Amino acid sequence: MRILIVDDNTTSLQSLRIVLSDLGHEPTPFTDPLLALEEARKNHYPLIITDIRMPRMDGISLLKALKNAPETESCDVVLITGHGDMETAVGALRHGAYDYLNKPINARELAAVVERCAEHQALLNENRDLRQHLDNRVNEVAGTLRRDLDEARTLLREVSGIGTVVSESPATERVMNDARMFHRDPSVPVLIEGETGTGKEIIARLIHFGESGCENPFVAINCAAIPHELFESELFGHEAGAYTGSRAGGSPGKLELAASGTLFLDEIAEMPLTLQPKLLRVLEDRTYYRVGGIRKRDFKARVVCAANLDLAELVEKGLFRRDLYHRLKVGHLFIPPLRERKEDIPALAALFLKRQAERKRKQFIGITPEAMDILLNHPWRGNVRELENAIERAVLVHDGQMLLPEHISFLNPGRDMLSGTESLGTIPLDIESLELPEAPIDLEALTTAIIQKALDRFEGNKSKTAAYLGISRYALHRRLQK
Known part of the structure; x- marks a missing residue:
């Protein structure tokens, strides 16, 4: 082991050098502590043995300088003390000295101390190697985890539907930017308005x-x-026994299940008026009670609501609470219908084509300009959902590398395709040859009859009825109110 020895007494210095050499070590003697410190900083010495009383720099100061420098802090320092230096030597142990030797130095004690230092340094080296190995392994695993995390995030975007968002149009880009802003502040309730399928x-x-x-x-x-x-x-x-038919042990509600995440209330306009004040109270106080409960519970989740009806108009008609409406609208987003942001159609269609081709193991890789013209000119009353369903249908029925006009021939501009359902075929009324009777027509009654028959046809499903009639769900709702 390489050992640096420091003592201004040349006789003591030579004695130490000889004994350490006989023990099989490599001693390097210095009489000047400042020069010894400079040497220790240039070359690594596992052990430094130094006298306490020396000119220019005493052993305690040398010890502090060694322990305060990154390049020498790991070395072991053994102090040589005289009879009057015992208290100083003991205090030096608190500053990081490994041990001390009393003068006159006993060769056996010196050999024992050096042996312990050698073992200590071996342990330090082993620990250093283990830490290095651990750091390398951690970096390796961390790199793998980062790659896995990136893949998981990609999968998350796919599963959650986030990957479906295409922002080619300025309107969609504004919506996405606002959504990212709202993400950063979970305390803000958000109301998202837009037609069905947007x-x-x-x-x-x-x-x-x-x-x-x-x-x-x-x-x-x-x-x-x-x-x-x-x-x-x-x-x-x-809570248990809250009402007839309730679970024996009680049951958590969606407020509780949302925890610190997000509670999404879709079609918020359909929430019963009697419950709207209770939801408002939750938003204001961030607390609630279970049905039949007496213990107040904290609510920590973000609230996001969606509506495909005009909530402002419902408020004016007394069908939705004004105070809840304004509380929900602290954060507000309006998603324009697809027909008003046609710039998004090519990118959305390409995305849906790629996704459906992978799922159904088809060879489609692109859309011809003629087919794209059909997609761009279609009214898309079912919005993005209708577009996705149309692409899925085309990929399911046909094969090829390019999506052709004949693959989407069912999107005839003179026909309506229901969002999420099979095509209803041609309109059964021939508008060109339609003849009106001589007697006056009760247009209101005729309209009501048509709407009622459409509702019957779709078993009361308002979304399908509105799509069949070629009107928005909001317009259908207004007609039903009349």
Whole structure:
């Protein structure tokens, strides 16, 4: 082991050098502590043995200088003490000295101390190697995890639907930018308005997940699909025995399941008026009670709502609470219909074509200009959802590398295709040859009869009825109100 020895007494210095050499070590003597310090900083010495009382720099100062320098802090320092230096030597141990030797130095004690230092240095080297190995392994694993995380994020965007968002148009880009802004502040409730099929839930997921993902839950409720008598229990949960038919042990509601994530209330206009004040209270106080409960519970989730009806008009008609409407609208997004942002159609169609080709193991790789013209000129009353369904149908039925006009011939501009359903075929009324009777027509009654027959045909499904009649769900809702 290489050892640096420092002592201004040349006789003691030579004695130490001889004994250490006989023990098989490599001693390097110095009488000047400043020069010894400079040497220690240039070349590594596992052990430094130094006298305490020396001119220019005493042994304690040398010890502190060695321990305060990164290049020498790992070396072991052994002090040589005289009879009057015992208290100083003991204090030096607190400054990092490994041990001390009393004068006159006993060869056996010196050999024992040096041996312990050699073992200590061996342990330090082993630990250093282990740490290096561990660091290398951690970096290797971290690199793998980062790659896996990137893949997981890509998969998350696919599964959550975030990857469906295409922002070729300025309107969509504004929506996405606002969604990213709302993601950063979970305390702000957000209201997303737009026609059916415009991708409101996708934007809600973008608000929740952001660009890099979120581990907290995303809990969605379709307000139109829950019977009014069960709505409160579904939202707030219930305690045991809260009502006839309740679970024996009680049950958490969606407010509780959302935890610190996002509660998404789709078709919020369908929420019963009697429950709207309770939701407002949750948003204001961030607390709630289960049905039949007496313990106040904290609510920590973000609230995002979606509506395909004009909530402002419903408020004026007394069909939606004004105070809840304004509370939900702190963060507001309006997604324009696809027909008003046709710049998004080529990119969306290409995305859906690629996705469906992979899922159905088809060879489609592109869309011909003629087919794209058909897509661009179609009214898309079902919006993005209708476009995706149309591409899926074309890929399912046909084969080839390019999507051709004949593959989407069912998108005849003179025909209506229901969003998410099979085509209804041609319109059964021949408009050109239609003859009016001589007697006056009750247009209102005729319109009502047509709407009623369409509702009967689709078993009361308003979305399918509106698509069949070629009107928006909001327009159908207004007609039904009349």
